[in-house]
Amino acid sequence: MDIMNEVQEIFRKVFDDDGLIISSRTTADDIEDWDSLTHMQLIVMLEKHYKIKFTTAEIKKAANVGELIEIILQKI
Amino acid sequence: MKFEEYRNQVEKINVSDYVELLNMGRKWKKIEVRPYDIKVGVIGSASIQLIVSVLKVLLCKYGIYADVYEGEYNGISMDVFDSESPFYRFGPSYVIVIPDYRDIRERAPDILADGTKVEKAVGSVAGYYRKICDTIHKKLPNCQILLSDFVEPVEDPLGSLGGNYLFSQSQFCRQVNLELIKYRKPFVKMVDIDKLAACIGKTKWFDESAYFLNKSGFALEYIGYFCEAFARQFDACMGKVRKCIVLDLDNTLWGGVVGDLGYEKIILDPNDAEGEAYIYFQKYLLSLKNRGVILAVCSKNDLKNAKEPFEKNENMILKLEDISFFAANWDDKASNIRVIAKELNIGLDSMVFFDDNPTERELVREFVPEVQVIDVPKDPAYYVRALDQSFCFEWNQITIEDINRIQSYRDNAARAELYEVCDNYDEFLTKLEMQVCWNRISDVTVARFSQLTNKSNQFNLRTQRYSDAEIEAMRHSDQYELYTVSLKDKFSNYGVIACVILHFQDHYCEIENWVMSCRVLKKTVEKYTAYKMIEAAEIRNVDEIRAEYILSKKNSMVSNLYDELGFQNITETENKKEYLLTKEKFCALQKRMNYIMKEER
Numbered sequence: 001m002d003i004m005n006e007v008q009e010i011f012r013k014v015f016d017d018d019g020l021i022i023s024s025r026t027t028a029d030d031i032e033d034w035d036s037l038t039h040m041q042l043i044v045m046l047e048k049h050y051k052i053k054f055t056t057a058e059i060k061k062a063a064n065v066g067e068l069i070e071i072i073l074q075k076i
Numbered sequence: 077m078k079f080e081e082y083r084n085q086v087e088k089i090n091v092s093d094y095v096e097l098l099n100m101g102r103k104w105k106k107i108e109v110r111p112y113d114i115k116v117g118v119i120g121s122a123s124i125q126l127i128v129s130v131l132k133v134l135l136c137k138y139g140i141y142a143d144v145y146e147g148e149y150n151g152i153s154m155d156v157f158d159s160e161s162p163f164y165r166f167g168p169s170y171v172i173v174i175p176d177y178r179d180i181r182e183r184a185p186d187i188l189a190d191g192t193k194v195e196k197a198v199g200s201v202a203g204y205y206r207k208i209c210d211t212i213h214k215k216l217p218n219c220q221i222l223l224s225d226f227v228e229p230v231e232d233p234l235g236s237l238g239g240n241y242l243f244s245q246s247q248f249c250r251q252v253n254l255e256l257i258k259y260r261k262p263f264v265k266m267v268d269i270d271k272l273a274a275c276i277g278k279t280k281w282f283d284e285s286a287y288f289l290n291k292s293g294f295a296l297e298y299i300g301y302f303c304e305a306f307a308r309q310f311d312a313c314m315g316k317v318r319k320c321i322v323l324d325l326d327n328t329l330w331g332g333v334v335g336d337l338g339y340e341k342i343i344l345d346p347n348d349a350e351g352e353a354y355i356y357f358q359k360y361l362l363s364l365k366n367r368g369v370i371l372a373v374c375s376k377n378d379l380k381n382a383k384e385p386f387e388k389n390e391n392m393i394l395k396l397e398d399i400s401f402f403a404a405n406w407d408d409k410a411s412n413i414r415v416i417a418k419e420l421n422i423g424l425d426s427m428v429f430f431d432d433n434p435t436e437r438e439l440v441r442e443f444v445p446e447v448q449v450i451d452v453p454k455d456p457a458y459y460v461r462a463l464d465q466s467f468c469f470e471w472n473q474i475t476i477e478d479i480n481r482i483q484s485y486r487d488n489a490a491r492a493e494l495y496e497v498c499d500n501y502d503e504f505l506t507k508l509e510m511q512v513c514w515n516r517i518s519d520v521t522v523a524r525f526s527q528l529t530n531k532s533n534q535f536n537l538r539t540q541r542y543s544d545a546e547i548e549a550m551r552h553s554d555q556y557e558l559y560t561v562s563l564k565d566k567f568s569n570y571g572v573i574a575c576v577i578l579h580f581q582d583h584y585c586e587i588e589n590w591v592m593s594c595r596v597l598k599k600t601v602e603k604y605t606a607y608k609m610i611e612a613a614e615i616r617n618v619d620e621i622r623a624e625y626i627l628s629k630k631n632s633m634v635s636n637l638y639d640e641l642g643f644q645n646i647t648e649t650e651n652k653k654e655y656l657l658t659k660e661k662f663c664a665l666q667k668r669m670n671y672i673m674k675e676e677r
Contacts, residue, residue, distance in 0.1 A: 016102055016103070037126055037290070040289070041095075044297065055285075059289055060289065
């Protein structure tokens with residue numbers, strides 16, 4: 001499975017929406033429940049899944065799905 | 077979604093599965109509208125949004141549908157010290173207060189501060205939190221407060237030296253926690269989150285990045301554990317407590333099978349690693365007994381073989397007199413457990429089962445689902461941990477009655493012998509030489525009052541539950557009179573075994589609550605209690621006494637109590653019966669209360 005699909009699975013789990021489709025340009029504005037709290041859950045789940053750790057700066061900065069994936073790719 | 081369906085889903089989730097818990101939190105809104113069971117306020121200095129969400133989920137597991145007020149971020153003092161705050165408008169009956177060590181770190185004493193200065197710094201911080209609790213109590217006198225202690229931080233600028241000085245940051249936190257315990261009031265319950273964090277491992281518990289980003293007091297992964305620690309307290313407050321552990325023998329209390337090896341050869345030698353593990357487990361069980369947990373044995377064995385180690389093996393920590401009921405036979409364990417419950421007069425849902433054999437555990441789970449079955453690990457070295465971490469004996473308080481109870485179960489054998497030699501039941505009661513005592517609630521008995529009132533299920537006329545805070549409030553109100561009944565006989569001192577709440581309004585007195593311990597059934601205590609209640613009503617010169625029986629799942633044994641005592645039944649519905657006793661009848665009824673005991677003043 002490519003990384004976009006894997007990340008999408010995690011998004012679907014966090015937002016409890018099996019039909020959710022994301023792209024690298026998807027931002028918090030596109031998903032209603034994407035707030036600071038769900039953002040935190042996303043980060044924790046991505047960290048668990050890829051066995052990586054985001055830095056505070058990366059979490060603060062990542063504005064869309066593409067940037068998140070870019071950070072993940074650097075770390076795995 | 078129906079509440080029950082939601083609850084079933086929650087019951088399947090492990091507290092470590094924070095993802096599923098957070099998902100269930102989002103589904104909360106989908107529960108069909110129903111009346112709330114309780115109102116809970118959560119206030120704290122760190123971020124509490126997700127805590128509130130998961131707490132609501134976990135409370136469902138205990139059958140509680142809670143309306144929860146979520147305090148503002150860092151808003152403890154805004155909510156508490158402003159008497160017009162939304163927090164007070166919400167009017168919670170339970171409040172959870174979650175402070176964080178980062179709130180008080182700056183107030184630690186200076187390096188090299190002397191003892192007096194350290195005490196002052198500790199006193200001032202603990203005093204602030206006491207003031208918070210006192211202020212809430214003043215404004216909401218019926219409110220029960222659950223206060224988390226401070227999780228002592230990992231870092232200390234003094235390094236290992238911190239362990240040597242009272243002024244160090246880590247010792248400061250520790251002293252504040254101790255001070256909070258020292259001056260704890262009955263309306264405050266401390267919840268030991270520091271211990272929880274230590275069990276998990278503090279370097280994992282704290283996540284500084286999450287604190288800087290979201291002001292999370294701890295790593296999100298542990299939110300289930302955190303909320304469960306509080307949710308459990310509500311379960312105990314609602315009267316659901318377990319009080320008896322049913323133990324297997326072979327490979328549970330000792331290694332090997334006594335029927336094959338004989339009492340001398342079972343594995344129980346303190347010089348053997350495995351033997352030591354069993355001894356360690358027995359010592360833990362003995363400590364449970366000493367705090368008031370009833371020990372019972374349920375083993376597939378010949379009775380003689382099963383008892384021999386208790387009588388003859390000198391390495392045994394547990395003796396026969398520590399075991400309140402001993403079942404060793406070849407019947408199935410589910411039936412045996414029912415017998416034990418009946419003999420000890422306790423509910424199946426107050427029992428815990430500990431057996432190394434997975435087949436027996438499965439059988440008990442299936443046929444007596446009310447019993448809590450411990451997942452026993454293969455290695456006896458970890459028995460204590462498995463039992464301890466199951467948190468099955470979470471009580472709200474410890475009382476002297478808990479400790480004495482075990483003795484009174486044991487004395488039942490002596491009572492049975494006495495009964496054998498009596499010609500009739502009244503003679504037996506006379507020979508028991510019972511002495512009874514009717515008292516207003518006092519500082520000494522208030523904890524027991526709360527416990528009995530909230531734990532009793534069978535002899536309980538209305539099954540109302542009260543927090544310690546509510547009891548305190550009634551105790552100091554002119555409208556209420558709270559009484560305890562204590563009993564002793566020639567064999568044991570039972571202590572407080574019945575509690576009554578009388579509510580005086582206008583011209584009448586209402587029996588708002590009446591509970592009694594099932595250990596003293598059929599001893600005419602209820603007649604004595606009725607006599608004294610009428611007397612209390614006479615003193616207040618009321619025209620009538622009103623009483624009520626509300627049917628619950630467990631209190632059918634008292635469904636006709638008021639009829640039997642001679643109260644007049646005025647209305648009756650499926651779940652409720654109302655009674656009346658008018659002034660003219662007080663005296664006649666008192667004469668009928670032929671209790672067979674001496675009154676002690």
